[in-house]
Amino acid sequence: MPRAGLDTDTVVAAGADLADEIGFANLTMGRLAERVGVRTPSLYKHVASQDDLVRRIAAVGLTGAGDAIGSAIQGRSGRDALGAAARALREFVLAHPGRYAATVGLEPTGPDDPLAVAAATSMGPFTAVLRGYDIAPDDMTNALRALRSAFHGFATIESAGGFQWSTDTDESFDWLVDLIDTGLRAKPAG
């Protein structure tokens, strides 16, 4: 009876990959166990429950998205940085739909929830982007939430196949980025 040599990170990573492949809704403990070459109950040596697994996958997804956005804005600023950040988020969600789907609909358990921390840090790059605009310090949180709402909304709707008419989604995305950029520029700083 040889051992598979799993640990928590391996299991979570495999779960994230599997969710991307077969869709988050189809992720089950049984399928994940099969994927990593082990029987279902053995997974519970590495994660406490399915909910625990999902939260860890979500954290991985948020961290990944944040990293992608962070490196996308390197050396850019202003409209350029905004576009690069938004594009990076969108491409991450399209490339990793399962991981990202795991992040929606999770109530944060507390202020020091690792998931909440991951969510906060993953949005960090957007703060950097906003520094390229003339935003009053008091409005920083509002602006961050606006960006997050708009790009998260677009990415999740697109990822779920929610845009019906066959009009080019790339064009719609660029239009949204331009709308936000224009708004941020024209809005009075106070």
Next chain:
Amino acid sequence: MPRAGLDTDTVVAAGADLADEIGFANLTMGRLAERVGVRTPSLYKHVASQDDLVRRIAAVGLTGAGDAIGSAIQGRSGRDALGAAARALREFVLAHPGRYAATVGLEPTGPDDPLAVAAATSMGPFTAVLRGYDIAPDDMTNALRALRSAFHGFATIESAGGFQWSTDTDESFDWLVDLIDTGLRAKPAG
């Protein structure tokens, strides 16, 4: 053995109410059966499956949101109409979180999917709102998708408790509306 006198609409409406009360994730066929005073298998006389039920609840949710937005913009135009529409959507989602949660993550099955139709018509009022701005006809779809992304994103994140810091969400919402309004106004029509 008296009859409960159910039909599909009754079951779906009860399901929507129950989802609002206990949360969409906690909606089960068993709980719904108990709610309507019937045994679980009896529900299958009125809906084909749980997936069918969810899609019907989602359609009810989208229709309800669309109606709320539609009546909110009566007699308003421009920034006023935009704010009223956005506020109506947000309040609908906060008042009916379960119904609205049912709408996310559903692949439309086809072009004549009743769900797709409901989604399209529910966004109709936003088209009316956009007529108050100087949008090129070719950009109408892009603008509609932008509005939908932004307000859907905000509403779902807020409804899921995703906004961490204790900064006032009302203020953030107004800020978002103002950002979009400013952007739509300043963006060149071509």
Next chain:
DNA sequence: ATCACTGGCTAAGTGTGTTAGCTTATGGCT
């Protein structure tokens, strides 16, 4: 070489979605 630890296993329990097949209330027709 031994021993504590730990990662794997099987067995079993609970809850949820679903189907099959029976029974009887309901409403229309004669």
Next chain:
DNA sequence: AGCCATAAGCTAACACACTTAGCCAGTGAT
């Protein structure tokens, strides 16, 4: 009023999925 087709409810049973309990064996330190 009585008859009958339809369909709404029921029980029983199955298929999975998540989870726990408890056993066994591989692993690494002493």
